[in-house]
Structure formats: C-alpha cells, structure tokens
Amino acid sequence: MPELPEVETIVRELQASDLIGKKIAGAEILWPKTVSPLDPLVFCKQITGQTIKEITRRGKYIILRLNKDSLFIHLRMTGKLFFIGCHSTPLKHERVRLILSDGRVLAYDDQRKFGRWLLLPNESNFKTLGIEPLTAEFTLPLFQQLLGDRNTQIKPFLLNQSHIAGMGNIYVDEALWEARIHPQRSIKTLSNKEIQRLHKAIPHVLEKGIAHQGTTLGSTQANYFSVSGRRGTNQYKLNVFRREGLPCPYCGEKIIKIRVAQRGTHLCPICQI
DNA sequence: AGTCTTGTTCGACT
DNA sequence: CAGTCGAACAAGAC
Numbered sequence: 278m279p280e281l282p283e284v285e286t287i288v289r290e291l292q293a294s295d296l297i298g299k300k301i302a303g304a305e306i307l308w309p310k311t312v313s314p315l316d317p318l319v320f321c322k323q324i325t326g327q328t329i330k331e332i333t334r335r336g337k338y339i340i341l342r343l344n345k346d347s348l349f350i351h352l353r354m355t356g357k358l359f360f361i362g363c364h365s366t367p368l369k370h371e372r373v374r375l376i377l378s379d380g381r382v383l384a385y386d387d388q389r390k391f392g393r394w395l396l397l398p399n400e401s402n403f404k405t406l407g408i409e410p411l412t413a414e415f416t417l418p419l420f421q422q423l424l425g426d427r428n429t430q431i432k433p434f435l436l437n438q439s440h441i442a443g444m445g446n447i448y449v450d451e452a453l454w455e456a457r458i459h460p461q462r463s464i465k466t467l468s469n470k471e472i473q474r475l476h477k478a479i480p481h482v483l484e485k486g487i488a489h490q491g492t493t494l495g496s497t498q499a500n501y502f503s504v505s506g507r508r509g510t511n512q513y514k515l516n517v518f519r520r521e522g523l524p525c526p527y528c529g530e531k532i533i534k535i536r537v538a539q540r541g542t543h544l545c546p547i548c549q550i
Numbered sequence: 551a552g553t554c555t556t557g558t559t560c561g562a563c564t
Numbered sequence: 565c566a567g568t569c570g571a572a573c574a575a576g577a578c
Contacts, residue, residue: 278557310573337558353573354557389574391558429567438558446557499556499576539569540557
C-alpha cells in the first residue's frame, strides 16, 4: 500500500532514471479506466510528443511535469511502475505503458485496477491536498490550528488527505503508537503534550519509512515494490502495524487489532490511552 | 464457489 | 460545513 514514504522512494528512483528532457513517443492504454475521465485515445494523443520537465511528489501522487500538461499518478493499493524492454510482452496486470524517446518503456502494473493517471494542464490546481508533513510548513502552531477543538477521532482525521497529505493506515498507526495516543481519542481531549508528541511522531515515522525504502508487507504482487523491483525493509521496523498478538516494543503487552472508521487499526492497549 | 479482506475516494445522509 | 457511513473499485486468499 504505497503511502508517502513508498511514493517518495519511487519518485527518487524516477528522478535518478535520466528521464528529464526525454520525450514521450507514445502511450498504450491496456485498461481504459486508469486514465478516466479521459478517453484513452485522447489521453494518448495529448501526452504523445510532450517532454518530461520535472518529477515530483505531492501527498501520495507522483507528478510528471511535462511541457504542456502534468501527469498525476496515484497508485492506490497495488499500482507499480517498472522500466521494461520495448518489445516485452505485457506484465501480468499491466494497465498503461509510456514509450520514451530513448527506447525505454515505463510500464504501469496494477493488479487491483484502482490506481489512476490524471493528465491535466500545467496551470490547473487539481485537488485540495493538505499540508506536506515533511516540509518546514508543518510547524507545531499550524498543526495545533489544524486540529482545532474538533470533536472527532484522531485516526480518521490523520487519514484525511485534505488535512495532512500522504499518511495512510500503516504510518498513522505507527505515529499514534509513538505518540502514545489511542486512535479513537477525540481531538478536543488531546493535551498540549500529546499534540507535541504527535507533531514529532508524524515526520519521524515517515522519515524512517523513507530511510528504509518503504514498507513491503508480503511477497505477492499485491505488495509494494519500487521501480527497480526492490522491496522496502521498513516492515521490519514497525512497532504495531500488522503485529497483533506480538509484544509492544515499549511495554511488552500484546498488540491488539480493532476497527476504527472501518479500518484495521493496531495499538498497544497499555501505552495508548 | 461463496465470503471476506484490503485502502482510498466519493457521494449520500445527518 | 463537518462528520459519518457505506458504496464502489477488483482480485486473491481462504
């Protein structure tokens, strides 16, 4: 499940792949919905001939800035990018391929077909995404202001991309464990001390994820792999996520799994109150 | 072979 | 407007 650290890892690999200045010589759409609402023919026609200017990330989106348009790629659950040979047979779940002017092919594989490729004019603001938690903008006063005195559970708030961009189920559970806050705590009951701990824990768990090239939980095709096909190693560094029944690294109590806002949620019942 | 699980986004509803 | 809930998406595991 690519979240901010996994997407950041992919973006860094793409940045190191000598794509800047290369032209898109053509595109093939194997699963039309991936580029919806654009018609596949329109998408191909529009992107062909454009030059790659810049590769960046915003929240969980990979952004390829082209000379006219920007391509926003959201991998959702099982999306992956790979370079393949130009005459390769399609990957098992290949949905899109971009043919580059230097002969390489950037293939998009997505078992569950949930990922989306949005092609929008450069000047358009495509979506309201919240603050980037790894920038200097993410200050304690701003975080406090963002939280306000809402009467809502902290976990769903952190998963909402319009508040903070890039956190998903794994890193939210990890950040709440590190801050010793129960995922169902109402925001308005959080003390200043707890807010400070959470403000520190969010960038910490994300940086840690990036440092270990992301989290790859299993070995099947449903899991995260980088552009080079490499697994992340952050799964070995997790404290609570997918660790139900195992001891809490801090107090030794068994980690439990509950449901919060219809999401599997892992926590230590002693540390997180 | 049917049921469950999985995460994100969106739309309907309160 | 803010929050909650369920649907939809799709395939694989069991």
